[in-house]
Amino acid sequence: MSQELIIFKKDTDAVGTNRGFVYQYLKTLIQWLKSHQNKNDVVIYCEVEDDIKQVNVEKGSIEWTQVKCYSSVFNLESNDITKTLYNFFVLYASYESFDGKFRFETNSRLSSRDQLFSDWVEKQSLLENEVELLTKLVIHIQKSLGEMLTEKSDSLKKDIASKIMKLESTKSSATKKKNKPLIENLKIELLNLGNNIKLMKQKIEESETLSDFIKRIEWSFDKVESEHAIQQLRDEAHILLEQIIPKQGSIILYFNRLLSEIFFKSTEAKMDERCIDRELLQEILNETESEIKEFTDQNLIQQLEGLEIKVIGKIDGLDSKLDTIDQKLNNVIADRVSSYPDVMLIDLPTAEIKEIEAILAEESDNQSKLEVKIRKINIKDPEQEGNIIKLATELRCRYLIYLQKLKLKGLHKEYEALKSLETKVQVHCTNTVIVNDETLALENSEFKIERFNPAAFWLNFQNDLKKILKEQKLRSKIDIEDTVIFAQMYQMAAECYLRWHKEGEN
Structure with a gap:
């Protein structure tokens, strides 16, 4: 199926950060370090199509990871879960030629009131034999995906129709002539949109397709409070770094440098430039101490540490300070407005x-x-x-x-x-x-x-x-x-x- 279906995906490519960006960047760092340690030839993309995207071209496989650091619990009706499943399905349908896998990782826990979700998570590795459970999940997710597709497609149709109406409403004959090819292109776009909507609906209505999709999803609920989760990931990254960095090297120095690199990549304007791999990590490991310090965003590191402390409530009045990430995000908005x-x-x-x-x-x-x-x-x-x-x-x-x-x-x-x-x-x-x-x-x-x-x-x-x-x-x-x-x-x-x-x- 064509990747044109990506238009139906919720926009998760926003440059910058989200509520759990510390958690997300640390998760990305750990994936990067493990990939290097295991000598996996994968390319990791930051903030492309989902929080983390791992591509192994040789094996023809892609793994997308959505990460959330919350103090709240999740159920199948949660907005974040619904959006995640929708994003995952669009990616699944758009990359048919790849062996796709989908992961949702969070420090939080499942709602005790959602039995269907609890059963899914508990038996996720055994779904092949859990026919009754799989059938219930297919029915539930078919309804959820159908509703979100309708919402998304209606919005896209309305947007295109509005553009056509605006171009056709001009009174100037010269402008009408100028707008004619633009209108024709928009009408073709509207026609293609209708065809893609049909394709997506067909995929959603295919029970076998949904069954295969569901079996490719992996849930990970750590049941760890947010402040402990951040520290836990930092400790895990430090342990991995200790095994990788040159002897006598400073773990903190490399930790800060690599985390800065992930931030730099996440804020690249072009999606194909938001990638990290073993080769890049090795280049950083070969840098001199002065180069490491030069390419480390000290303000970012200070703010990351401040935000981590903020999460566990150890600094009073930190809410009044605008962190570096938010400032960069504000700059992106300001640039767009001025342009x-x-x-x-x-x-x-x-x-x-x-x-x-x-x-x-x-x-x-x-x-x-x-x-x-x-x-x-x-x-x-x-x-x-x-x-x-x-x-x-x-x-x-x-x-x-x-x-x-x-x-x-x-x-x-x-x-x-x-x-x-x-x-x-x-x-x-x-x-x-x-x-x-x-x-x-x-x-x-x-x-x-x-x-x-x-x-x-x-x-x-x-x-x-x-x-x-x-x-x-x-x-x-x-x-x-x-x-x-x-x-x-x-x-x-x-x-x-x-x-x-x-x-x-x-």
Whole structure:
């Protein structure tokens, strides 16, 4: 099957980092070191098609790895699991001539409430003989993949149709003539898209194909808390380095150098330049000490160490510092914005008091829910609590008013951009509530869970939303202000998709 099917994959090629980038880079380093030690002729790609991609051209095999460092638990309905399975399947269908394998590695654990997922993980190496379990998995994953394909294909169709409509709407005859070949190309693209959608649907509906796909997936849940997982991986990398580096060499020196190289590769603009192999590792091992230091990003290493400490909560106030990785990501966004003169900027316009009052009158129940949830954060200063409620109310009302005006004015592109982002926020809010409920149920179990802090969670959740916003900016020619996603967060709280507290604790 053609690799044109890659268009249906969720975009996991974003340059930069994600929430567990320390964990991801350490996992990549360990794969790199093991490959060198075992003399495997594989090329490892960083941030290409998935977190880690290993290609063995001689054997015709590819192994993709998705890694997650979370404090939450996973189930088959988790957004991360659903997206991972979808990405894996598109890659599976796109690389039919290769022997593909798929790995999901996390420090976290399975939800105790998801029996189907638990059975899958427990019997993953025995699926060939587990006919009943395999049948259940095929049915479940067929439904999940079908829904995601529909969502993705609808979005792609809408995007192409919007471009055609914009080109056809011009009144100038000269411009119409100029746009004609562009329109024809887009129509061909739309036709090809329809054909590819059919191919993907056929693959999803083939039970034998899905069975083969499922048997190629390997799950690894370490059941280790995030701070311990990071240290555990560092220790593993140090042990491997001790066996590889020249005698009398400094483990820390080479560790920092190799980790820097992985970061450099991950941020390369061209995907084919994001690769590491045995030859490159040997070149680094042959470097002099001065060369190693020269090619080590000291700021990165300091920030990585700081972020690791931040994960285990040993540095107060580190949240106020912008780490090097985030700065580089911001630079990428800024470069993209500056390189497109027609880039769209979306910010919330001010609203008249009467407009806000009208929204509150229509949504009195929702407003009440929002205020209750903010109060359950237990902010000690009543004045500060009042200010937050006032700000939250104003932002969500301005957002709803803005959506109404965009719809009335027929500004579809801006409206769709906001609704697309809102859907991502809604999914994240919903999953977070589910995870918090699960975590509450586990507090008396054998898996150690720290006491839930509503205020800390509220602040951390806003940082999560900022990362979602950054990903959105990277993938589109649209610049959206932070106030928009915060307004969406408050609206989700009002609509009951989000709460910043645990029901069992308040």
